[in-house]
Amino acid sequence: MNRKGLVANYRVWRRRWFYPLISVVVALGLCLSTPLVGKAIDLRPLLLQGVQVLQLSNISDRQEVDLGSQMNQQLRSGEVRISRNAEINRYVEQIGQRLAANSDRPNLPFTFQVVDNDAVNAFATLGGFIYVHTGLIKTADNEAELASVMAHEIGHIGGRHLVKQMRQRALASGVASATGLDRNAAVGIGVELALNRPRSRQDEYDADARGLRTLTRAGYAPSATVSFMQKLMRSGGSVPTFLSTHPGTSERINALRKAINSRPTNTRDGLDNAAYRARIRSIL
Numbered sequence: 001m002n003r004k005g006l007v008a009n010y011r012v013w014r015r016r017w018f019y020p021l022i023s024v025v026v027a028l029g030l031c032l033s034t035p036l037v038g039k040a041i042d043l044r045p046l047l048l049q050g051v052q053v054l055q056l057s058n059i060s061d062r063q064e065v066d067l068g069s070q071m072n073q074q075l076r077s078g079e080v081r082i083s084r085n086a087e088i089n090r091y092v093e094q095i096g097q098r099l100a101a102n103s104d105r106p107n108l109p110f111t112f113q114v115v116d117n118d119a120v121n122a123f124a125t126l127g128g129f130i131y132v133h134t135g136l137i138k139t140a141d142n143e144a145e146l147a148s149v150m151a152h153e154i155g156h157i158g159g160r161h162l163v164k165q166m167r168q169r170a171l172a173s174g175v176a177s178a179t180g181l182d183r184n185a186a187v188g189i190g191v192e193l194a195l196n197r198p199r200s201r202q203d204e205y206d207a208d209a210r211g212l213r214t215l216t217r218a219g220y221a222p223s224a225t226v227s228f229m230q231k232l233m234r235s236g237g238s239v240p241t242f243l244s245t246h247p248g249t250s251e252r253i254n255a256l257r258k259a260i261n262s263r264p265t266n267t268r269d270g271l272d273n274a275a276y277r278a279r280i281r282s283i284l
Helices: 003-033 035-050 061-079 087-098 132-140 143-158 160-171 182-193 201-217 225-235 249-262 273-279
Strands: 112-114 121-124 130-134
Touching: 003 130, 035 182, 061 130, 061 182, 087 112, 087 132, 087 143, 112 132, 112 201, 121 143, 121 182, 130 143, 132 143, 143 160, 143 201, 143 225, 143 273, 160 182, 201 225, 225 249
Parallel strands: 112 130
Antiparallel strands: 121 130
């Protein structure tokens, strides 16, 4: 075949393969560039995988609330028994929301729950989840005394004390990697610390100070903080969980008195013992 014939055949071959190939490339490009609305939801599992690893050093409010919610599920599944008394739960929730609105983190969705347990105790986890034992409610003489302990626990949340302790525990136990801490591991550590928290001197003083400010801003008598601690010291027996810490109770009382005296107030809300007993009669 001569040169002219070869050139003609080549042009025919090029037209036969080149244009269909261009069509395929263009079609593929259009498919890739067109939003696949129906497939968008398939990306969520991949995105959520990245959320499972947390950096506790810069955890967001939303992540903290999510962790607190997951911890709450674990606590309610067997660690604590939540009271079914709707009346007392509503009462504690009302006090709690009044305090939360005057706290250092009023934008958190605080949740207050009553634990059916005669121990004189209260504790907080993450993201606004606070638990109050029926034993504490019965022991308080009035609403202001109960509110003072709840405000203290709100102070722990305000200072992000549990987050700090979780980070320290994770690093010490070697479960935190360079990328962060697995969510399930974080929940387990958080629950264990919330129930058996090694309360530090600095954290307790900080929670006392934050709690006193919250209590006063909410309109409760600040003197209730001191009177309740004094009552527990005089009662003898085992020391309540939230006071079994360092610094000692007497040191904390002195610090609170000093803070109260530095900012005197005439508010006496919450000191009516009879009214309080009437509100909690369903558990007495």
